[in-house]
Amino acid sequence: MAEYSFYPGCTAHSTGLEYNLSLHAVAHALGIELKEIDDWNCCGGAAARSISNLLGLALPARNIAKAQECDLPLVIPCPGCFNATRRAQYALINDPEMRERLEEVVEFKYKPGLEIVSMHQVFLEPDVLDRLAESVNRPLRGLKIASYYGCALVRHPEIVQMGDYENPVFFDRLVELLGGEPIDWSYKTDCCGADLAMTHGKIAAEIADNIVAGAIEAGADCLMASCGLCQVNLDMRQTGKEQKKLPTFYFTELMGVALNLPKQSQWWGMHIVSPKPLLRATRLLRRGGRS
């Protein structure tokens, strides 16, 4: 049984609710225990760093202080939070002056060695992968999936250490394992523009439409994301004016489908562009009971 300390992030109980529900369902099915860190705070998102560099580092540093008490690797499912927390850790490791400042502001002592990982890395651990491969009992046959990596998960490579940042393929490998068809496309690491969605909705819609157009052109019938901001932005801002709308899954939802986990319809009810017609067409919609 693998154990991790867990930082949900603010979207876990709001815009990324179905991500949180599905990731816990999948983790449970694969025997992974996630222990929520006590009294965590918001990582500050893009707003804190836009206003003050110190604030943008100090907010996640407080979560690092909480996590290092647990002595377990820390998993952060939201790429935005993951990036902000890795940035703070990078500063704590590489900038002695900033470390001193952060230790003073947050009132803690940085203990080297805390491992901070993203959700997919937990599921791609070799032994978990074996278990996953054995547990796939509803392969995503016929589902053409464009994996959308976005910005925060892969950039800056020095900070997130996620390998290839121009053409990452780790989600595509996962799609293959789940029996789906990974789509090779050019927009996988393009920014979704979520930060401007509230103030400049038209620009965000234009960016979302471009990304969806790229996925359609490459032959995809859905997008797969891992971020509570990217997903809601792509799901909600694509206009469908000049093209069909594509449903946007969280990767944990598609894992849940492949593992045939219960309560999937609860997740689908939270989407703006319903994935149900596509799942029905590919015979992947779970039926019966209270599923």
Add this chain to the structure above:
Amino acid sequence: MIPDTSFAAAVQERSGEKLAACYQCLKCTAGCPLSSHMDLKPNAILRMIQYGQRERVLKSHAIWFCVSCMTCGVRCPNDIDISVVMDTLREMAIEEGYAYAAEKRVVQLHEEFVRSVKLWGRLHEVTFYMAYMARSLDIIASIPSGLALMARGKLPFLPKRIKGGKQIKRLFKEAYKTKGQLEEEA
């Protein structure tokens, strides 16, 4: 405009990025998802910093259109992380009273976001959206998306405060020590 010769040195010092290494290859601007909407493109920002155009840079829309996607920084052949430069420019724009000049709403949104975090320790979307709408009067655009999310049970109505509220307040106080224009003083 009169060049401010101290500007480039100040940005370089604060950001830690070697601005002089830029040879205007334009890779940053070519890859920027927002450059077509920017009044000053990323490469122009770097050049204008070197030219000492403090006011034009700090008053630009561009610095608030940057969404920190880091595409520019990872593609720069001279390893200039422009998103870090943008962070520095935003900080300076706030300190020197230029922040509301170009993109008032973006600044207000950021302010309301961090205010919510200061108040509750976590972001509470509903009160944050409402505070932003009240200040910016940017109402029509946000309501349909808010309602769509609410209908799907994705926006909890009541906020909850974390236990470490005092720690969060202290953290804000320290970070806001140098801030000039921000509406919310710690």
